[in-house]
Amino acid sequence: MFKRVGGTKDILPQESPFWQKIEEISRNVFSLYNYKEIRVPLIEEAALFNRSLGESAEIIQKQMFIIKSKEDTYALRPEGTASIVRAYIENNLDKTTGFIKLYYTGPMFRLERPQKGRLRQFHHIGAEAIGSMDPSLDAEIISLADHLLREFSVDNYKIKLNSLGCTKDKKELTSRLHRALGDKLYKLCADCKIRFKKNTLRILDCKKESCQGVVRKLDIQDSHLCPECKVHFARVRAGLDSLKINYEVCSYLVRGLDYYTRTVFEITHQSLGAQDALGAGGRYDNLVKELGGPELGAMGFAFGVERLLLVTRSGGQEVGSQKLVYVIALGDEAKIQGLKLLDKLRKERIICDTDYEGKSLKSAMRKANDLGAGFVLLIGEDELKKNVLTLKDMSSGKQEEIRPEELISRLRC
Ligand code: HAM
Numbered sequence: 001m002f003k004r005v006g007g008t009k010d011i012l013p014q015e016s017p018f019w020q021k022i023e024e025i026s027r028n029v030f031s032l033y034n035y036k037e038i039r040v041p042l043i044e045e046a047a048l049f050n051r052s053l054g055e056s057a058e059i060i061q062k063q064m065f066i067i068k069s070k071e072d073t074y075a076l077r078p079e080g081t082a083s084i085v086r087a088y089i090e091n092n093l094d095k096t097t098g099f100i101k102l103y104y105t106g107p108m109f110r111l112e113r114p115q116k117g118r119l120r121q122f123h124h125i126g127a128e129a130i131g132s133m134d135p136s137l138d139a140e141i142i143s144l145a146d147h148l149l150r151e152f153s154v155d156n157y158k159i160k161l162n163s164l165g166c167t168k169d170k171k172e173l174t175s176r177l178h179r180a181l182g183d184k185l186y187k188l189c190a191d192c193k194i195r196f197k198k199n200t201l202r203i204l205d206c207k208k209e210s211c212q213g214v215v216r217k218l219d220i221q222d223s224h225l226c227p228e229c230k231v232h233f234a235r236v237r238a239g240l241d242s243l244k245i246n247y248e249v250c251s252y253l254v255r256g257l258d259y260y261t262r263t264v265f266e267i268t269h270q271s272l273g274a275q276d277a278l279g280a281g282g283r284y285d286n287l288v289k290e291l292g293g294p295e296l297g298a299m300g301f302a303f304g305v306e307r308l309l310l311v312t313r314s315g316g317q318e319v320g321s322q323k324l325v326y327v328i329a330l331g332d333e334a335k336i337q338g339l340k341l342l343d344k345l346r347k348e349r350i351i352c353d354t355d356y357e358g359k360s361l362k363s364a365m366r367k368a369n370d371l372g373a374g375f376v377l378l379i380g381e382d383e384l385k386k387n388v389l390t391l392k393d394m395s396s397g398k399q400e401e402i403r404p405e406e407l408i409s410r411l412r413c
Helices: 016-032 046-053 058-062 081-090 135-151 167-181 190-198 200-205 209-215 227-242 305-311 332-347 361-370 381-386 404-412
Strands: 043-045 065-068 073-076 100-109 121-130 157-163 261-269 277-283 298-304 325-329 352-354 375-379 389-393 399-402
Touching: 016 100, 016 121, 016 135, 016 305, 043 046, 043 081, 046 058, 046 073, 046 081, 081 100, 081 121, 081 298, 121 135, 121 305, 135 157, 135 227, 135 261, 135 277, 135 298, 135 332, 157 227, 167 200, 190 200, 200 209, 227 261, 227 332, 261 298, 277 305, 298 305, 325 332, 325 361, 332 352, 332 375, 332 381, 332 404, 361 375, 375 381, 389 404, 399 404
Parallel strands: 325 352, 325 375
Antiparallel strands: 043 073, 065 073, 100 121, 121 298, 157 261, 261 277, 277 298, 375 389, 389 399
């Protein structure tokens, strides 16, 4: 009798409703943030992942499912980000759409040693926003992940946040670690001894107690960050604070994939045991260029569905099919107000989005029009001074000033 391959699962009819519910909730929440679905192949050229995740990443070293044909070497995708960036460039989305918000669901494959919460075929629900360096986007992505968890009725999770800085900062951190750990190698586990040469940063989030004992004595903090990366991180945190998202800055969080720069985050749940990450993500501002596209910032995350199902079994509510509300916030202060406003609208289940490309008022209005927005909400210096919002009804062209507390009822009438 044949048996399923170790580390894979059959999703039987009695379990499917939970999968469908998680997917349905996700689609509803993604649409509130104006993310659109992308579906990419399960197989790619293996080199795509080598280039994106980095030769020294554990996935590349040990966990790729490789398929060889006479001429080519393919891999079953171990994650979605590299494929989506490949698709973004190959389909010229940088030229036709520019900034884009995408979500995806589907199986991923890693040749791991199976255990609770660690499979060889598992599923991601993820999002990637490509084409922006704006720190408000980092805050939105993290609040989107937080929002999804609340809709899945998961609680008691922890959001860990860190900034790795730009490529130069990562190099600086690596050489600081080389200096600090050079005479302590004998205290590290066998894997970390290898990491010291090939993938030094990963020593920081080694789970072994012996390594943590050494690492926790180092003073990491954020001194490796250049002034621009410090400002970026401060603005991400200000955005999250304004949204009242609970997070913990964790300077040991580095993540296992080479493409990350600046913001990284991980969401953990204690009940999961050793494999405690429900999901994770971060910025990858060099990847589009690395894969042959233009220089564009990007940020995303993915949840592991099997792990979500281990911590939740309940449902959420529907999102109606209404028209998009497009928020145009001009200036730093207005952007923070804009973030709060978007959060408020989404809590009221109103589909909304904003500009993350630093567009002028005129081109942001054009974008709202292209997106088919029903309303535009404008916050500029004038509005901030008077504590009002300018609301434009895109079908009638009528524009009026309203008080923030009138907004929801005004949009609903
Ligand atoms: P990752 O941390 O490798 O990130 O995977 C994301 C989540 O997938 C993990 O937090 C975990 O819940 C789940 N997961 C990973 N490996 C397994 C496994 N073997 N079995 C079961 N679940 C697993 C990424 O893949 C990035 N692409 C996330 C991202 C998107 N970063 C930016 N955009």
